[in-house]
Amino acid sequence: MTATTVTAGTVRGGLGQSVVRPDGTAKVQGSFQFSSDYTADDALWGATLRSPHPFARIVRLDVSAALRVPGVAAVITAADVPGVPTYGLISQDQPVFASDVVRFVGEPVAAVAADHPATCRQALQAIVVEYEVLEPLTDPERAVDGSVPPIHPDGNVIRHQRIVRGDQTIEGPVTVEGTYELGRQDQAFLGLEAALAVPDHDGGGVELVVATQWLHEDQKQIAACLALPAEKVRLALGGVGGAFGAREDISLQVHTCLLALRTGRPVRIAYDRHESFLGHVHRHPCTVWMRHHADHDGRIRRIEARFVFDGGAYASTSSAVLINGITHTQGPYACENATVDGWAVRTNNLPSGAMRGFGVVQACFAHESQMDKLAAACGLEPLEVRLRNAMHTGDRLITGQVVENVAPVERIIHEVAALPLPDEPVGGHDGDILRLPGGVGRTTDAAHVRRGIGYAVSIKNLMYSEGFDDYSTARVRLVDGTVHVKFATVEVGQGFVTLAQQIARTELGIEDVVLDRIDTGVGSAGSTSASRQTWMSGGAVLGACRLVRDRLLALVADREGMDAAALTIDGAEIVDSGGLLRIPVAVAAAGVDIDETFEHHHPATEDLDELGQGNCHTAFAFCAHRAVVDVDTELGLVKVVQIATSQDVGRVLNPLSVLGQVEGGIAQGLGLAVMEELLQDGGIVKNPTFTDYLLPTFLDMPPVVVSLVEEPEPHSPLGAKGVGEPPTISSTPAVVAAIRDAVGRELPRVPVRPADICL
């Protein structure tokens, strides 16, 4: 946008419109600068040496030969970390480089900087590491039962938490139970980890351009490892090609900065796909046992559950994932009595951490599988048992917390049921083989196919929990008719850059909104995760805009000799309640310079007590899915035919953007249901490539029909709830329920493999 457009009454590109992304054209044309595209004159390449063993003692580490490789500028190990030798989001238990023991396949042991990636590879090969291989702990149950010596000084249990509420003696009369298992899903973003570190001329600091999810948290952790004050470690966001939780933790940040400071030259590191699979955390593999006690009419009386989350070698966010999982045991259903036991444990598997859904995916697969069993046991339809138990605003959770948010659970169930079913018969009207399970494999004929329909409903907490003040900051300047917005909110593709402009346009009546660089030059925005940025950073931009607006109106009132309280911005104009004044905002703002910064905080939350009681969550959103699948019952192949969804979104601020989150989240949930799993055997990673880690293709992803339920959320600054996670959460159990409906098997594990269906 180059000129300010003034049209009476409205501002273009405001809230509620399907505004096009400011970076959309560049992304489509291939000119968008992703993190891996950043370089600098004289930049060196960095690379990382990783452990081939899941568990081993480092007996000898000799880098002298690597240092002699021509073109190598530096080789660093644990001995070269000047500050805190470990990092971590919640507890700092993960070494920058392993020094004595390696605890997972892929753990960094050393890093090199050299003139060319090929030189780096040569140098890595020249590093001598002798390992004494140890017996890895790979079964999380053995960490729970304490039968294995600690593999880390912090012990093998990362966190244990119970929830005990209500009458513990309730049994039956109807009981259903099951043990459910979820495999390890990878976030599989397309833009691989990459960063460029540029040392300050005086060597006293560093600037890092990086694809991450939370600049200030990275800054804090990096500075501690570098033994530098935070202001000497400046971060700017490199273009992010997806995140989904995998960029919450430190990966290459400290290594890149250390190499730049050591060599005095810019250093860039870029992972390839294999290294990416080893170099970031994944969704927790999890086993969930649940037993529901209910009346004959299907009403839940008590829930018992036990969760075991495999946290892998280091803690990352495991303790928070655990709390999310167990506090969502009941799902979006009323329940007075509960007995829950949850464990997050350490193993020599890949570290687990954040991924879209954050523990609730695991809980939801279990509780929704249970709801279908309960329906069957009571002779009810799947939706009927859900409606009879549906949670409402004001209900108390099993943590004792009261749900104060809009909770349209009944409505989303009714709306998802009312969405049209696919009108196509099995194989479509044209008998195209691509519409059948097996697709291009020419595997299936329509006669082998059975169709199934399944439902699932979810509740998801929004924002951070357990007393965490994950505030967000925004700075808004109105300079001579143009709005400049600055924030450290990481754009990972979700569209906050679009939304920030929309908010500013609507609040200030000015179309010309310029976004400043996303960096640590302003206060923290918190993480782009937990479905929180529309609410939190949206609230920060809104708050800063309102401060600017109030000052502008005061200025105009002063100029016109009017009462500022009588003035408002209506569309693109400033008007007064008496109807005397009507001037374009852009005209009124000519020559002004107003600068305001605002922090948005959500109400404080609490830790859980020993019995798992406490107001630990900030807010909740709800979502329902219906899946229609065609299953080749003889070969166990699945074609998802349609997904219908009704989602509680509060208020739609950008319809196109919401649809993108809904469809993308469903694709990720579908992937977990039928194909996505990073396999480990004895700690060894079996399929760290896109040849064998399968993501849904266009032929696997069905049409999605959507009903967005808009009941504005009074606690949210814009009335909107975060929409990013819910689509992923209940789509997985809906797809599995549909497969069960088609084949009549229990299918307690995801991803569902062909052999699970047909052998």
Added chain:
Amino acid sequence: MSVLVPTSLDAARDALSANPSATVLAGGTDLMVEVNERRREVVDVIAVDRVAELRAWSHDPVSRTLTIGAAVTWSEIEDAPFLAWVPSLAQAARTVGSPQIRHAGTIGGNLGTCSPAGDGLPPLSALEAVVHLTGPGGERSLPFAEFMTGPKRNARAAGELITAVTVPVLRGPQGYAKVGVRNAMVIATAGVALVCDADAGGVRLALGSVGPVILRCPEAEAIVAAEADFAAGRLAEPALRAAAEAARAAARPIDDHRSTAAYRRHAVGVLTARLLRRAFPHD
């Protein structure tokens, strides 16, 4: 590192003869994956995708054969006229990768890599294709069964170039089907090719991804050949079941991260039965 881009067969052969350890690059859809994942170091490259002779195919109506140049792509093979002449091969071509991969990947590349999961190989085995090579010692031709010697191993000698493959144009039904965990762009966990020679009363079944090489199923083939009525398109259900069972028994699958051996064996039986039912729609 050197990259040569010959445009004639003579130039390509001479270049490879002069540097027998050079890597031959056609579509690069296998090779570049290995290079990018650093499983393979490439020093000198001879790119053959612009060699006119290798990009050509010819149909001989007298001998009823089709000779397909090694650099002919899957996207060419998946359509007419191949679909009419060698339907099993054309169907297999359609199952390869994505449109982009099929535009780049070649039939010669499948032969050069010789992965048991190569989608083009079961049809070539069932068609009893002849593979043509040229090299320092001159030209030679090998039956497919002698060409593929193991997983990712074949009889191509150092300095030899795969030039073409000859397959018969047969009367009678054919088909290829494969199983993978995804509905497109997936490596076969099991694949089956069926080729019938109605004039000779012959039936050939070949299995991919269930053994170290592409496996033929002589017992299953004999059952169908004895029991099928080609003119009527008829195969009695018990014979069909017996043939599928024999194909199942012929598989030599392994457990790996893509599938269990048990599922692979099961899939071979199901796919064989389905291909036979498509070929002989009447019970």
